[in-house]
Amino acid sequence: MTETDTTGSPAETPRRSDATRATILTAARERFATDGYERATIRAIARDANIDPSMVMRYYGNKEGLFAAAVDVDLRLPVPEKVPKEEVGRIFVEHFLDLWEKNEVLTALLRVGVTNAAGAERVQGIFREQLLPVALRVCPDPEQAPARAALVASQMLGIALTRYVLRLPPAADLHREELVAWLAPTVQRYVTAAHPGRTR
Amino acid sequence: MTETDTTGSPAETPRRSDATRATILTAARERFATDGYERATIRAIARDANIDPSMVMRYYGNKEGLFAAAVDVDLRLPVPEKVPKEEVGRIFVEHFLDLWEKNEVLTALLRVGVTNAAGAERVQGIFREQLLPVALRVCPDPEQAPARAALVASQMLGIALTRYVLRLPPAADLHREELVAWLAPTVQRYVTAAHPGRTR
DNA sequence: GTCTATAATTCGATAGAC
């Protein structure tokens, strides 16, 4: 968690003179985000960070450790408490788009989660520990919260996939306001609407 | 196209005694679907197909050629003509789920498309040549068809991603009927509903 | 802390015998 902020202060662990670590993690996130796990080589990451490859090994043990440190993030909403129930869809969509456009961690996480078992488990963990609690507080019926959260995640990850990773032209070209206008009602329905039942 | 059917007849190209090719492509699809492009090695694919690795090179030239042949599919709906306009959402969702559960091609395509540039272009091509034409016929305003198709693709690929690839427990555990009941109205709205405008 | 050298694998691709 302390490694996540590349800009701010060292905060918790005032380790001896290691902006180097932050530089490595930033370079790692970029490489993992653009190349995926296999093709993001330690050599290339070290070259981007202007250090020796062996330093990466020294700091993070192996490639898996480097990845784990690079994607240690907190996605939780900063303003979750008192939002109007009818706006939860729009607020969540905008928060998610903000996260995705600001940070490279999510792209890295998605790219690696798709082809790497450890990456997939990391995504599952984030869903379970960061998204589910929010859903449990917002959804009307706690028993339905996991399914509703999964539906929201499917639409949000799907948009990220088509827009930022696969870059399907129509999805990538949509203006943000238009995108929000389309997606917000979907998310709103997944969160608050009555269970549709098994038949249409 | 002729290589796709692993079960049926050779059809167009009655090449000399090559069930071998079909065996290779089946093994390749499985490996690409489970491991992604980089980790699906020619050696492993050949081992699965019980042949020599050099045969794969001989038949398909290189790894890219093998992948291109393995994911050469036709996803178009078999019954697209006269469906009630109010049921297009449900019909499309069910068709998509059928495709995904029957075939490994889609998983391979998604896994590779996320981490490989050529794979991403392949997905773009399929969207453009197979999904867009359907959208142009179904959507009310042809000008909005690309955006609407992209929104549908985002929800469908998102569900495939969470359910079949990342395997988020709530998404993977949803019963099919329940999933259709949730998704069909979303797709229906993306296809037929009036443009929501730029504000809520 | 930093870097050189290198071990140990593994991969895609080629050449050529049969």
Place this chain on the structure above:
DNA sequence: GTCTATCGAATTATAGAC
């Protein structure tokens, strides 16, 4: 058509000098 042998390159990871 099929297989053996192998090249050349790239990778992670380690050992050790400075």
